[in-house]
Amino acid sequence: QVQLVESGGGLVQTGGSLRLSCAASGRTFTNSIMAWFRQAPGKEREFVAAISWGTARTYYADSVKGRFTISRDNAKKTVDLQMNSLKPEDTATYYCAARWGATSYSGSAYSDWGQGTQVTVSS
Numbered sequence: 582q583v584q585l586v587e588s589g590g591g592l593v594q595t596g597g598s599l600r601l602s603c604a605a606s607g608r609t610f611t612n613s614i615m616a617w618f619r620q621a622p623g624k625e626r627e628f629v630a631a632i633s634w635g636t637a638r639t640y641y642a643d644s645v646k647g648r649f650t651i652s653r654d655n656a657k658k659t660v661d662l663q664m665n666s667l668k669p670e671d672t673a674t675y676y677c678a679a680r681w682g683a684t685s686y687s688g689s690a691y692s693d694w695g696q697g698t699q700v701t702v703s704s
Contacts, residue, residue: 583608583693585677590698593667597702601662603677603695614680615653615660618688619673619700628686629675630662640684645671667702674699 589601601617616631630651631640639651648667653660660677675698678691685691 583610583613583679585679585693585695587675587677587695587698590675590700592701592703594703595668597667598663598665599667599700601664601675601677601698601700603660603662605658605660605679608693610655610658612681614682614684615651616678616680616685616691617651617660617662617675618678618691619671619675620697621673624673626676626688628688631684631686632660633684638684640686642686664700667700669702669704672700672702 583605584607586604593599612634614633617629618626619629620626628642629645630649632651632653648665650663677695679693680691
């Protein structure tokens with residue numbers, strides 16, 4: 582099991598930027614697929630972005646492509662989500678998640694989760 586702690590959420594105006602960070606500890610970070618999911622009130626959890634271990638290949642939901650960038654620092658055991666051009670519909674609690682295996686867009690495939698960080702985008 583790996584412990585994940587998110588930080589960096591907050592309140593921002595439409596068009597603004599935020600950078601979320603997720604710090605991992607415990608189980609080895611090696612070969613992990615790291616992802617960000619989000620959940621807005623009254624809505625289902627949805628995939629945002631993921632990044633693989635070796636090649637750092639990235640995957641994005643269509644709704645955030647071109648605006649969000651996921652990155653990882655394996656030496657520091659961190660994964661970041663740079664969010665630009667934020668919109669009110671990006672308002673949600675953002676969760677960091679980890680799995681070992683193939684990349685997946687499904688939250689149920691991820692074994693370890695952080696506690697979440699709130700992002701609120703005002704119009």
